[in-house]
Amino acid sequence: VVGDAGAPRSVTSRALAVLAAFDEAHSRLTLSQIARRAGLALTTTHRLLGELTAWQALERRDDGSYVIGRRLWHLGLLAPVQLELRQAALPYLQDLYDATRENVQLAVREAAHALYVERLSGRASVPIRTRVGVHLPLHATGVGKVLLAHAPDELVDAVLADLAPVTTHTVTDPVRLRRELGDVRRRGYATTAHEMTLGTCSVAAPVTDPGGQVVAAISLVTTASRPDLAQLAPAVRVAARAVTRRLASARP
Amino acid sequence: VVGDAGAPRSVTSRALAVLAAFDEAHSRLTLSQIARRAGLALTTTHRLLGELTAWQALERRDDGSYVIGRRLWHLGLLAPVQLELRQAALPYLQDLYDATRENVQLAVREAAHALYVERLSGRASVPIRTRVGVHLPLHATGVGKVLLAHAPDELVDAVLADLAPVTTHTVTDPVRLRRELGDVRRRGYATTAHEMTLGTCSVAAPVTDPGGQVVAAISLVTTASRPDLAQLAPAVRVAARAVTRRLASARP
Numbered sequence: 317v318v319g320d321a322g323a324p325r326s327v328t329s330r331a332l333a334v335l336a337a338f339d340e341a342h343s344r345l346t347l348s349q350i351a352r353r354a355g356l357a358l359t360t361t362h363r364l365l366g367e368l369t370a371w372q373a374l375e376r377r378d379d380g381s382y383v384i385g386r387r388l389w390h391l392g393l394l395a396p397v398q399l400e401l402r403q404a405a406l407p408y409l410q411d412l413y414d415a416t417r418e419n420v421q422l423a424v425r426e427a428a429h430a431l432y433v434e435r436l437s438g439r440a441s442v443p444i445r446t447r448v449g450v451h452l453p454l455h456a457t458g459v460g461k462v463l464l465a466h467a468p469d470e471l472v473d474a475v476l477a478d479l480a481p482v483t484t485h486t487v488t489d490p491v492r493l494r495r496e497l498g499d500v501r502r503r504g505y506a507t508t509a510h511e512m513t514l515g516t517c518s519v520a521a522p523v524t525d526p527g528g529q530v531v532a533a534i535s536l537v538t539t540a541s542r543p544d545l546a547q548l549a550p551a552v553r554v555a556a557r558a559v560t561r562r563l564a565s566a567r568p
Numbered sequence: 569v570v571g572d573a574g575a576p577r578s579v580t581s582r583a584l585a586v587l588a589a590f591d592e593a594h595s596r597l598t599l600s601q602i603a604r605r606a607g608l609a610l611t612t613t614h615r616l617l618g619e620l621t622a623w624q625a626l627e628r629r630d631d632g633s634y635v636i637g638r639r640l641w642h643l644g645l646l647a648p649v650q651l652e653l654r655q656a657a658l659p660y661l662q663d664l665y666d667a668t669r670e671n672v673q674l675a676v677r678e679a680a681h682a683l684y685v686e687r688l689s690g691r692a693s694v695p696i697r698t699r700v701g702v703h704l705p706l707h708a709t710g711v712g713k714v715l716l717a718h719a720p721d722e723l724v725d726a727v728l729a730d731l732a733p734v735t736t737h738t739v740t741d742p743v744r745l746r747r748e749l750g751d752v753r754r755r756g757y758a759t760t761a762h763e764m765t766l767g768t769c770s771v772a773a774p775v776t777d778p779g780g781q782v783v784a785a786i787s788l789v790t791t792a793s794r795p796d797l798a799q800l801a802p803a804v805r806v807a808a809r810a811v812t813r814r815l816a817s818a819r820p
Contacts, residue, residue, distance in 0.1 A: 327579035328619045335643060336623075343646045367580045371588075375648075384647040386678065391587060392644025393701035394595040395636040396627075403699065410688065413662075426638065436662065436688075447655065449645035 330356060334364050335373065335388075340450065344381045397424060401532055402433050404562045405523070409436055412536065412555040416548065419444055419537040420555075422523075423459035425467060426451065428475055430460040433532070442516050442539045452512065455493055456482040458520030459533035461506035465497040466522060466530035472497070485510035505549045506533075515540050519549045521556035526564045534559065582608060586616045587625065587640075592702060596633045649676060653784055654685050656814045657775070661688055664788065664807040668800065671789040672807075673698055674775075675711035677719060680727055682712040685784070694768050694791045704764060707745055708734040710772030711785035713758035717749040718774060718782035724749070737762035757801045758785075767792050771801045773808035778816045786811065 325333070337345055337353035345353070351361035365382060368374045372387035393399065405422050413420045413436045422434040429451035437444070446452065454460035454467075454475055464475060476490040487493045500506040509517040520535035534556045536548055577585070589597060589605035597605070603613035617634060620626045624639035645651070657674050665672045665688045674686040681703035698704065706712035706719075706727055716727060728742040739745045752758040761769040772787035786808045788800055 326619060328583045328616060329623070331580045331583060332619070332623045332625065338643060338646050340646070343651055364580060367578060367584070371581070371584045373584065384643060386647055386649050386683075388640065389644035389647035389649055390683070390701055391590060391636060392641035394590050394592070395638055395641035397638050397641055398700070399595055407689070410665075431638075431642070437659070448650070449642055 330354070330360065331364050331368065334361065334368060338384055344377070344383050346381050350382065397433055400566070401523075401563075404566055405532070405534070405559045406434065408555045408558045408562070409434060409534065411558075412534070412551060413437075415551055416536060416538075417441065418548075419446075421446055421459060421535045421537065422532060423457075423463070423535070424532045425454070425460075425463040428454060428471065430454055430457050430463055430533070432459075442537065444513055444516055444537050446537075453480065453482060455479050456486045456508070456512040458506050458508045458518035458535040458537070461496065461500055461508065462520045462522045462533035462535075463530065465500035465506065482512055483510055483514050485514070487511060503549075505553055507545065507549075509540055509545075517545055519545060519552045521549070521553040523556050523563070524560045531563075532559070582606070582612065583616050583620065586613065586620060590636055596629070596635050598633050602634065649685055652818070653775075653815070656818060657784070657786070657811045658686065660807045660810040660814070661686060661786065663810075664786070664803060665689075667803055668788060668790075669693065670800075671698075673711060673787045673789065674784060675709075675715070675787070676784045677706070677712075677715040678703065680706060680723065682706055682709050682715055682785070684711075694789065698789075705732065705734060707731050708738045708760070708764045710758050710760045710770035710787040710789070713748065713752055713760065714772045714774045714785035714787075715782065717752035717758065734764055735762055735766050737766070739763060755801075757805055759797065759801075761792055761797075769797055771797060771804045773801070773805040775808050775815070776812045783815075784811070 333354040333356060334350055337350045347361060347365065351358045354361060369376055372385040374382045375385040376382055409420045409422060419437040419441045421432060423430040423432045432446045432448055432450050435446050435448055452460065454464040464472060476493060479488040479490060481488050505519055505521045507519050516537055517540045518535050518537040520533050522530040523532040523534060525531045534552060536552050585606040585608060586602055589602045599613060599617065603610050606613060621628050624637040626634045627637040628634055661672045661674060671689040671693045673684060675682040675684045684698045684700055684702050687698050687700055704712065706716040716724060728745060731740040731742060733740050757771055757773045759771050768789055769792045770787045770789040772785045774782040775784040775786060777783045786804060788804050
């Protein structure tokens, strides 16, 4: 997300470039780090930081570093992904957690990644790598396989052309994965075993919008030693269908 | 949050005024609504909307209205209130939910309001008015009383000077509320009964940062018919203390 210092830019785009300097791996940045990542002069960056901090889009910490401010967080909560999808899904995610005590996740597709919108897990659930707002590869996760199974052909082709292994069990053979995606569409759910994190497996099912488009996926992630993985599929599918029904009834 | 059209403004502040047009009651706006709420000319607003939409800070819906975009949502997730507080608290909130099956909430103080950062509730929990990102009055909620009990004197004075009734049970007598705030500090928890929503009651306890400041509150909201409200206080206090310990151990 590093800007190109040479290109002509509007003032708005410079302010947005300051915000874009922040990401999952860079949630706390100094003035000079922001200037470098945004491709802006220090003086310009300093002035923009002043305006953005005054508005509480950013906050300045005691050590002089900058973080995303509460006002931007608050504004982000108004996005449909949160206000519509996450709100509609939460009670059903909670039901699924109640019934299984396993990690329960809700994700959407963002380009070639699964973006996690919600995750519920108790102290007894198996430790996993997801967190709200994190991107994980489509081909290595249960939700990702569901989203990929319903993605446009061009995206599927692009993903299949570059299947990087995350663990030694990640499916990297495009022929095998394409067959699996067909199974996902036929059966209505996807599974993974050790493909994203060794020792865990998952079952995932699609959430559909009122127009019939798959807009999200719900998954259950559990220990790979659990012998009844396939038996969990109906619970995940029922929860995903419940969210689908909720989205249909909420639409004007 | 309506801007004043007469004041001189930087381009950045105009772009921020466009974003500030959105709030809980205005999560979907047309061009002309945004222009009016931001106090900007239509042409200026149109140009800014183009830039903000291209960056995915906003999204344009099929009906021509604008909503907060996924990128702003995603960026907001990097705020410390989400990345540090919410992440640290979530497993303990889940434990509290597991143990009680009631609504569990996490809130911080924003000026004279309680701002809800997280809420867990199953299908069996009593229906309540909170939602992540919502502001509720300090004096009418359990989390609010905890946060007010540990707020600066000037803020307490200002809140006590204007105690609006939310229900017929809301405490509107400043003398009584000041006494209650003392009780909250002594006992380590706050309670409400029918004060925010008729038919519900709550117990809330403080979360403290490593410097000893109360930075958040956790509450349990249940039906007022539940006879053992005071018996729930230890569970809420234990969960709040667990989050306090987690915040202390996470700090470098």
